[in-house]
Amino acid sequence: MLNIFLQQLINALTYGSLIGFIALGYSLVYGILKLINFAHGHIVTFAIFITMSMLTQFLALHTLGFILALSLALIITIGVTIVLEIVAYRPLRRSNRLSLIVSALGAGMVIENAVMLIWGPNPRVFPDINFFQGTINLNGVVVSELNLFILFLNIVVMSILYLFINKSRTGIAIKALSLDYQTAQLMGVNINKIIVLVFVLGAILGSAGGILIGLTYKTISFNMGFEYGLKAFIAAIIGGIGSIPGAMLGGLIIGILQTLSAGYISSIWANVITYSLLILLLIVRPRGLLGQKDIEKV
Amino acid sequence: MQVNKSIFIISLIICSIGFPFLANNIWLSIITTFLIYSALSLSQDLILGKAGIYAMGHAMFFGIGAYTFAILINTYNVNLFIAFMASGIISYCIGLIIIYPIKHLRGDYFLVVSLGLNIIFINIINNDPFGLTGGPNGIFAINFPSVGGLDLTGAKAIYFIALIFLSVMILLFYRLNYSKFGRAIYYLNHDHIAAKSVGIKPSLNKLLSFSLGTMLAGFTGAIYTLQYGAVSPEAFGIEQSILLFAVVIVGGQGSLIGVVAGSFVMFVLPEIFRSYAEYRLLVFGAAMVILMVIRPNGLFPSKFGFFQKRHLQQK
Amino acid sequence: MKRILLLPLFILMCKLVVAQTYIIGVQAPITGSFASEGQGINNAIQLLVAQTNAAGGINGDTFKVVTCDDQGNPQNAVICAKTLVDAGAKVVIGSYSSTATEASQAIYAKAGVIQTSDATANNLIVHAYPTYFRNSFNDNIEGNFTADYFVNIKKYKRIVILGDFSAFSTGLSASVINNIKALKGNIVYTGKITSGDNDFRAILTKIKALNPDVIYYSGYFIEGALLRSQEVSLGIKADFVGGNSNDNPQFLKIAGSKAKGSYLIGLPLPQQLDSQQAQQFVADYAKKYNSPIPSIWTITNADGLLTVFAAMKAIKTNDPILVAKYIHGSIRNMPCLTGYMTINNQGEREGNIYQVSQIQSNLKYKVVYH
Numbered sequence: 001m002l003n004i005f006l007q008q009l010i011n012a013l014t015y016g017s018l019i020g021f022i023a024l025g026y027s028l029v030y031g032i033l034k035l036i037n038f039a040h041g042h043i044v045t046f047a048i049f050i051t052m053s054m055l056t057q058f059l060a061l062h063t064l065g066f067i068l069a070l071s072l073a074l075i076i077t078i079g080v081t082i083v084l085e086i087v088a089y090r091p092l093r094r095s096n097r098l099s100l101i102v103s104a105l106g107a108g109m110v111i112e113n114a115v116m117l118i119w120g121p122n123p124r125v126f127p128d129i130n131f132f133q134g135t136i137n138l139n140g141v142v143v144s145e146l147n148l149f150i151l152f153l154n155i156v157v158m159s160i161l162y163l164f165i166n167k168s169r170t171g172i173a174i175k176a177l178s179l180d181y182q183t184a185q186l187m188g189v190n191i192n193k194i195i196v197l198v199f200v201l202g203a204i205l206g207s208a209g210g211i212l213i214g215l216t217y218k219t220i221s222f223n224m225g226f227e228y229g230l231k232a233f234i235a236a237i238i239g240g241i242g243s244i245p246g247a248m249l250g251g252l253i254i255g256i257l258q259t260l261s262a263g264y265i266s267s268i269w270a271n272v273i274t275y276s277l278l279i280l281l282l283i284v285r286p287r288g289l290l291g292q293k294d295i296e297k298v
Numbered sequence: 299m300q301v302n303k304s305i306f307i308i309s310l311i312i313c314s315i316g317f318p319f320l321a322n323n324i325w326l327s328i329i330t331t332f333l334i335y336s337a338l339s340l341s342q343d344l345i346l347g348k349a350g351i352y353a354m355g356h357a358m359f360f361g362i363g364a365y366t367f368a369i370l371i372n373t374y375n376v377n378l379f380i381a382f383m384a385s386g387i388i389s390y391c392i393g394l395i396i397i398y399p400i401k402h403l404r405g406d407y408f409l410v411v412s413l414g415l416n417i418i419f420i421n422i423i424n425n426d427p428f429g430l431t432g433g434p435n436g437i438f439a440i441n442f443p444s445v446g447g448l449d450l451t452g453a454k455a456i457y458f459i460a461l462i463f464l465s466v467m468i469l470l471f472y473r474l475n476y477s478k479f480g481r482a483i484y485y486l487n488h489d490h491i492a493a494k495s496v497g498i499k500p501s502l503n504k505l506l507s508f509s510l511g512t513m514l515a516g517f518t519g520a521i522y523t524l525q526y527g528a529v530s531p532e533a534f535g536i537e538q539s540i541l542l543f544a545v546v547i548v549g550g551q552g553s554l555i556g557v558v559a560g561s562f563v564m565f566v567l568p569e570i571f572r573s574y575a576e577y578r579l580l581v582f583g584a585a586m587v588i589l590m591v592i593r594p595n596g597l598f599p600s601k602f603g604f605f606q607k608r609h610l611q612q613k
Numbered sequence: 614m615k616r617i618l619l620l621p622l623f624i625l626m627c628k629l630v631v632a633q634t635y636i637i638g639v640q641a642p643i644t645g646s647f648a649s650e651g652q653g654i655n656n657a658i659q660l661l662v663a664q665t666n667a668a669g670g671i672n673g674d675t676f677k678v679v680t681c682d683d684q685g686n687p688q689n690a691v692i693c694a695k696t697l698v699d700a701g702a703k704v705v706i707g708s709y710s711s712t713a714t715e716a717s718q719a720i721y722a723k724a725g726v727i728q729t730s731d732a733t734a735n736n737l738i739v740h741a742y743p744t745y746f747r748n749s750f751n752d753n754i755e756g757n758f759t760a761d762y763f764v765n766i767k768k769y770k771r772i773v774i775l776g777d778f779s780a781f782s783t784g785l786s787a788s789v790i791n792n793i794k795a796l797k798g799n800i801v802y803t804g805k806i807t808s809g810d811n812d813f814r815a816i817l818t819k820i821k822a823l824n825p826d827v828i829y830y831s832g833y834f835i836e837g838a839l840l841r842s843q844e845v846s847l848g849i850k851a852d853f854v855g856g857n858s859n860d861n862p863q864f865l866k867i868a869g870s871k872a873k874g875s876y877l878i879g880l881p882l883p884q885q886l887d888s889q890q891a892q893q894f895v896a897d898y899a900k901k902y903n904s905p906i907p908s909i910w911t912i913t914n915a916d917g918l919l920t921v922f923a924a925m926k927a928i929k930t931n932d933p934i935l936v937a938k939y940i941h942g943s944i945r946n947m948p949c950l951t952g953y954m955t956i957n958n959q960g961e962r963e964g965n966i967y968q969v970s971q972i973q974s975n976l977k978y979k980v981v982y983h
Binding site: 098099100108117226230234279283 | 409413422537551579580583587
Binding site: 007012121140217258262264268270 | 644645646648649804805806807809811812814815816818819821822835838839842846847848863866867868869
């Protein structure tokens with residue numbers, strides 16, 4: 001019984017971490033621009049597909065090829081993100097928040113359909129890599145090496161991000177910007193630079209999550225970004241949007257709720273149970289778990 | 299000016315009455331779809347554009363109306379008129395029940411809760427509760443009884459039903475701008491605190507505008523069921539909700555012409571360009587971005603509420 | 614305004630010009646998760662029609678294919694059915710999935726359009742539409758075969774049945790369950806997964822605790838492959854058996870080396886068909902489209918059209934009502950690509966060509982029971 005529970009917990013944490021990686025992108029951008037970046041999930045899809053193409057190009061070269069493919073894919077994804085920020089978001093920074101959301105929705109549609117036109121509408125298969133293929137069996141609880149790597153990466157990324165935001169100059173600038181846009185500008189923070197940086201950071205974290213999704217589940221399709229993006233976005237809100245540990249916490253909570261309700265209550269009603277609990281959580285804590293209470297300014 | 303306007307309105311009425319006798323079935327069904335989605339977008343506009351509630355789950359209420367209508371007719375053989383009224387009323391009640399506990403949520407938090415509710419709704423109808431909704435297949439081959447010897451499922455009949463419904467809604471929305479309730483939600487949306495301080499009750503008006511919007515969506519859903527003779531979950535999913543949300547913003551919040559134009563762009567143009575289906579959404583997305591950048595307040599921004607300012611400028 | 618009014622007229626004129634050829638509709642999922650299947654069906658029908666036209670048509674008519682993409686969902690299926698009827702189609706091939714077929718059936722039947730599909734759900738013939746016939750076999754035949762194999766041949770003691778929410782999968786699961794119960798087999802768990810999801814470890818971990826001998830999945834290949842690979846990753850020792858829609862090259866690609874050892878119950882694969890006619894068709898297809906036939910369903914749909922053609926030739930008229938009447942009951946043991954075609958009065962295809970294949974360590978299918 002305990003074995004089964006532990007196994008479910010590991011299932012939940014690995015799935016939740018993947019959602020958490022994508023959720024970080026939503027949270028970072030929201031913290032500064034108060035923008036729900038609906039294109040983020042599709043950027044992740046783009047990253048997965050470009051990585052797939054690069055991997056099939058370079059995998060013959062093994063580890064070196066893997067690193068090369070990964071860096072090339074990442075550079076292209078970052079390029080797309082920067083273009084997106086300049087074309088679709090920057091001109092709207094001072095206008096109505098809703099127009100910004102719709103612009104993000106439109107940008108998401110463009111990316112999703114570009115992926116469909118480039119790689120075709122059929123589901124594709126993410127290539128195999130030569131490492132992380134084994135599994136570890138601990139007294140009946142099976143953990144794959146890839147799962148362990150996901151959990152490990154989660155801890156590493158969260159620690160680095162924590163240090164970066166709280167200790168580095170740039171990190172403090174990001175924090176200042178999210179607290180008070182205008183004052184930060186007056187204090188000499190280069191807004192354009194910081195905003196681009198935040199988008200890029202979100203894209204990198206999202207790509208990491210996306211590639212791990214590709215490696216874990218193998219099958220990828222042009223419209224997968226919608227589903228994952230939505231879950232991640234909800235995770236970011238639940239955790240308290242704008243909060244970095246909150247985003248990861250939100251991802252893990254979604255993973256746990258989904259896995260435990262499918263595993264112990266009913267696989268058919270798992271989604272209904274998960275979302276109902278999430279909504280209840282928001283009714284009780286309207287700012288999310290780790291979100292700051294904002295005071296109505298007059 | 300006034301004469302021009304009435305000539306325009308009269309010719310529009312003549313055209314819309316004459317249209318079904320000139321068009322073929324394909325065009326008739328495209329335009330009927332347009333009428334239905336215009337009505338639906340207007341009901342979303344009441345919530346999002348006029349009341350400023352960030353609701354991104356409107357397709358759910360459209361679905362509740364459509365399913366209520368389909369179930370009442372298919373399973374319980376209810377009279378067509380009663381079924382139609384029921385689809386609006388049930389949608390209204392569910393809207394009221396749903397908004398009550400979440401009325402204190404603001405902005406994006408409301409948005410995510412309404413999205414979540416829409417996901418729950420789709421899951422529930424997929425699970426075929428009590429064998430009512432038909433699961434992922436939905437309900438199809440619905441046999442509508444004829445009313446007084448008239449077959450209401452004919453293409454022309456549905457066109458006129460949709461036309462009448464939309465006309466009533468347009469008149470209603472036109473009058474809304476001059477009503478107490480219309481002004482109350484407008485000022486609550488544009489200056490929350492000032493509105494509160496002159497005694498407008500925010501939560502009451504929020505409840506009212508939301509549930510009215512959901513009721514109108516419910517009625518529209520019933521007409522949709524009548525048109526297709528079938529309902530199934532995908533028509534009421536979050537993709538639809540997101541699209542409806544975008545229609546209001548792209549058209550212009552709170553603007554009657556804007557929202558109708560927005561639904562033309564989002565729901566009719568894709569039908570016309572069906573043969574370029576592959577590039578359709580790509581071009582669409584790009585158009586949404588460009589439009590927002592060029593006209594951040596929508597295609598035809600609402601003029602309501604700016605009378606005072608213009609008057610001052612003229613001086 | 615003028616232009617808007619002229620447009621319908623223009624479309625009407627176009628319709629008059631086109632109406633002289635006999636239109637064959639294809640309603641299939643050209644995009645979406647089943648795109649490869651839908652494109653296969655469309656390609657095969659285009660190929661057959663081109664061949665028939667090259668041979669001079671039938672009864673003086675030449676044929677033209679009009680395709681509508683239903684994306685495998687019922688809403689679009691209804692729209693497609695109306696579009697194809699409006700376009701003047703007399704015969705419609707499709708759709709691939711039971712859900713989309715079921716949603717469109719009534720519209721074709723009302724318009725007097727012949728419809729044939731590979732869909733296997735039992736309830737497709739409950740209405741006994743006079744214009745509908747099935748070009749594959751119904752779930753009950755497969756359910757019976759599967760139950761017999763599980764209980765009498767493999768002697769499984771603890772059986773798990775999984776499916777997804779589609780009409781096809783629900784129907785197949787129900788037939789398998791009923792037939793296993795009739796043979797007094799022991800089912801320890803039945804459950805459903807959502808197609809489109811890709812993490813099934815929660816439900817598999819739950820199943821692991823039940824210590825099953827076999828996990829049977831009645832849904833489609835993508836989730837089937839994911840279930841199989843996650844089953845192996847979790848160290849579950851049970852056999853994996855997929856129902857007929859797990860037959861797709863994607864299954865092997867997604868599950869990779871974890872696919873080996875799993876079973877597939879279904880019709881023969883395209884390359885396993887032994888008649889001269891079938892071999893010729895497989896070769897023609899590969900030559901024209903430069904890719905192999907995606908699955909057996911492409912070929913059963915081709916058989917559906919061949920049956921219509923054969924009926925037209927037999928009664929020397931192309932009137933859809935008369936052709937449909939002839940097909941229901943008069944087509945018996947007609948040689949076709951997938952063996953022999955026999956259609957009964959309800960439009961049901963009779964016979965049984967099911968087999969069990971096992972995936973070998975070189976990732977090839979090997980027939981182990983038929």
